Amino acid sequence: MSEYDHEPIRGLPEALPEDEHIIWQGAPDWKQMAASALHIRLSLFYFAIIAGVALTRGDPTTAAAMVAFALLVTAFFALFSYGVGRTTVYTLTNKRIVLRIGVALNKCINIPLSEIETANLKMLSGDTGSIVMTLKGMPRMGYIMLWPHARSLRFVRPQPMLRAIPDARKVAKSMFDATSAMQPIAQIDDAVSVPSTEGLPA
Template sequence: MSEYDHEPTRGLPEALPEDEHIIWQGKPEWKKLAATALHIRLAVLYFALIAGVSLMRSDANTAAAMVVFAVVVTGFLVLFAYGVDRTTVYTLTNKRIVLRIGVALNKCINIPLSEIDTANLKTLPGGSGSIVLTLKGLPRMGYLMLWPHARSLRIVRPQPMLRAIPDAARVARLLFNAAREVQPVAPIAQAPVTVDEPELEGLAA
């Protein structure tokens, strides 16, 4: 028996109203998540540099310790990414986005499409990518509550993300079209991107 067996529909805490329907459901690709959100390659590089410097100084014990730390940390990050893959469900309906997230503590976050100010697409190799959401007047969500489904370093005003999803460009179009139906006068606009993330492609493009 799973903790999600009570869900009337996968990824949703309750049955949808009659006027609401699912447009798309998905989840992160754990390998891409590990590389982009958890920065696993940077962690390996960090330990490799320390081990290399230690060997240059003939400090074999420190170098060996760094190798062990690298294996342990990498293993933990891989397991965590896999756990996120197994427990996360992103749902787009004609009314909202629902994030069912949490490896240890499960939670569902509802984001009405009417509250989305901007949405930007960051493409990754192989057609996958992440969609960053900027919200209007919703109460602020805690960064730790959202992570890793939040844009890096946006701690004071966190920006939810659909992280490392397959066929991200198609999902971005679905989101744009659904939001345009809810916000016909002011559809989702392209937001400027700052330096901590590579340039994102706006949904309106």
């Protein structure tokens, strides 16, 4: 028996009203999640630098310890990202976006399309990308509650996101069309406003 067996529709806590229908459902690509949200490449580079410095100083013990730490961290990040990919369901309907998230404790977050102020698409590798949303006046969501489905370092006004989703341009277009039917919204496009130094709008 799965903890999601109670869902009347996959990814949704309750059945949809008659005037609401699903446009798209998807989940993060866990490998891209590890690279973008957890910055696994940066972690490996960090440990590699320390190991390299230790070797140049004639300290193979420290170098070996850093390699072991790197393998441990990589395994943990990969396992966590895999869990996120398996348990997350993003749902776009003609009225809202629902984030079913949480590896240990699952929760559903409803974002009405009428509450989206702007949405930006950040392409990653291949057709994978992330869509970052800026919301209007709906109750503020906690960064910890959202993470890793939130833009990095936006603690005061967290920005929820659909992270590392395949076929991201098509999803962004569907989201734009659905939101435009509810209210005007800025065109979803590659997010030039997101600093490239972050690697990803998280």
